[in-house]
Amino acid sequence: MYKILIIEDEKLLSEMYEDKFSQSGFLAVVAKSAEEGLELLKKEKPDLVLLDILLPQENGIQFLKRIKDIPEISKTPVIVFSNYDDPETKKKAFGLGAKDYLIKTNFTPAEVVGKIKNFLDKLDKPLRGA
């Protein structure tokens, strides 16, 4: 079973994705801010982080920078998941190691889960399994 950390400040959306991921057999953890996300990342050690960009206080880009300096979590794959598709931000996110940059409105929750599952399945993770 995959463990996924969703960092999303919009409650309406985080609940929706949490529902879909749970129903799809994921263990979903939700954080409402970058700070909370960082702590949960350290504590929960999820397989993947689904990161929003537009967050209160520290934004997603700052979050990406922060985790790069923390060895124990710096290897966790992050997929950016935002409605903010400014090309520069996109570039920065990829530059900081984001695996993908998805525009939320373009996908249904089911499609998002499918994409994440595909991604994780491709990764060689002998210790974890569905």
Add this chain to the structure above:
Amino acid sequence: MDIKFTILIVALLNFIIGFSVLSRNRKSSINISFALVSFDLGLWAVSMFFYVRPLIFDSEVWIKIVYLFVIGLAVTWTYFFKIFLGVKDKIFPILITLLAPVFVFILTNTDFWVKGVIIKSWGPETILGPAYALFGIYILFAIGWVTYVWIKKLLQSRGIQKMQFIYIFVGTILYSVLATIFDVVIPLRTGDSRFFWVSTYFSLFFVVATAYAIIRYRLMDIRFIAGRTFVYLLSIVSIFGLAFFLMFLNNKLSTPVSINIFAPIATAIGILLFQPIFNFFEQIASKYFYYTFYSYQTVLTNLGRRLTQVLDLDRLSSLIVSTLTNTMKLDRTVILLRESGNGDYRIQKNIGFREENGISLVKDNFLTAWLEKNQMPLVYEELSLIVRDALKKEEKESLEKIRENMKKIEAALCLPLFIENKISGMIVLGNKISGEPYSQQDITLLTTLANQSSIALQNAKLYDQVHDLSENLQEKVDAQTKELKSAYEELKVLDKAKSEFISLASHQLRTPLTAIKGYISMILEGSYGKLPGSASKPLNNVLGSAERLIRIVNDLLNISKIELGKMELNKTPANIEELITACYEEMEHTAESKGLKIIWNKPKSRLPEIEIDKLKISQVISNLIDNAIKYTQKGEVEIKAAKTDSVIRISIKDTGEGLTEEELKMVFEGFTRGAAGIAYWIEGAGLGLYIAKKYVDLHHGKIWVESEGKGKGSAFYIELPIK
């Protein structure tokens, strides 16, 4: 040769200088009085010669004549200095004048002055009576008065005038003191008057000092005087030479004709020949010295030429005023110019006049009207004649007023400046420092100069105006350019703000849209329990609407990205054929469900790979196919791809409703939609084609549409460069 003959040369020099000065200006009282002094000195020297060499009459007659001219000298001398120095005191000159006849009477009718003449070995000696001492006092009084007024004037004068005064004064004093010593002091103290005649030489001190003042300080025009002296001297020398030649011939022939017969012949020939000889020499002098004769005229002629070379109004007027003032030796000069609008005068350039005086002449319009009517300069000296001859009473009064005003402000000449017979201004000249009036020649010359000046001044004025105008224009253009620039900047800011607003608003819209789309899809997927069958269709409609809304928002965001210049291409090598096939397969189902035939005519030869942003070009192709399907109710949609040397051309043809000419023009503009879009309910916000064009533009490609008209279908083309 007898040394005493040199007295005659002194006399001749005195005559020539006196005559030259007089002929230079017969109206000037200074010239007249100076000439009288010179003539008196000349005659005095002549009679002195005859006194020591009594060729006719005896010395007693001649000594009385000598004293007559000394009395005359006292009178003429006093008046010359009174006039030259501008002394107002009249009493002393009158006293001298009144006493003169008394001395003449004593001299000619009594022996109180001249008792008799004794001829001694060295020449004649005059026995003087007691009246001579009285005459000595009379002369000393005259010298004393002249010295007194001179010192007074000297203290008031400055510059050139002061230097002139000093030279003439020194000459006069040397002459009068030395002459008094030889004529009065020595004879009275020693009773010996053998050097009596020497005093005539001292008159040359006066003559030379005056000449020096003239040469150095141009009191009167020395070139003219020098020229005249030259002409007279040569003429007289020629006449005498001829006479001596005749005498020589007479002696050679040794005829017994007595000299008494020859003398009248020589005199007659001399008189007859003098004028032609004089004219001859004057012609030569004129030919070679003309310009030096009239030195300031030359300068003024040259000024006329220089006027055409200066375009700056201030420099030009300064040039005119300073040249006139300096070369004609004027005490003041002003140029008044009229404003082109109201005709008011203003002082353009002034030397010497007081500001309010300079303008006072033209305060009323009379002078302007008078000059315009008469078209000639107004000379102060002629004004009294003009006043006398004026017909109307008002004119007389006005002219008299002008005369008084000119006198008050010390203006001597008004030179009107004409432009097409209208007065455009005037040059007002003061008096010559020498006190000479303006000669006819001066006025002719000045009139010519005024005509040249008026044209030059007019040109300068026009030049100034044009210059100002072009400067103004430049300023205006600059100001407007600046305004436009700032307006443009403002617009740019506004445009950016608009795009940013769209971007922000769209991002905000996306969140609720994500929720709607997400939840509906999950409901439809059964995430929240099994759905009743009847709910599936309306929920699918809601989902479709949400999808549509999302596309609109995406379009808006893309546009704002393009307009903010943030749209970037992610170019990779791509096979266009594959790209079209993918789009075709995606749309095939939609077309078929609408009952349309969709044909993808693959190219016969392989298309080369080209560098493009696959996502964006796919979007463009999909959009065009999607549109073709939407706007076609019946028939087919045909897709083709082909290559030329430089481009790959993709075409999407349909048998749909086509486009009007108007729509053809508008179809790629933002926020427009073909009229058909309104007539039929068809999805799409019309932004697709605008974005398509932007994307193709970013690829340096071309996109266009052809349509034969309404109902005749349309064909969209895309060309992408191969390299």
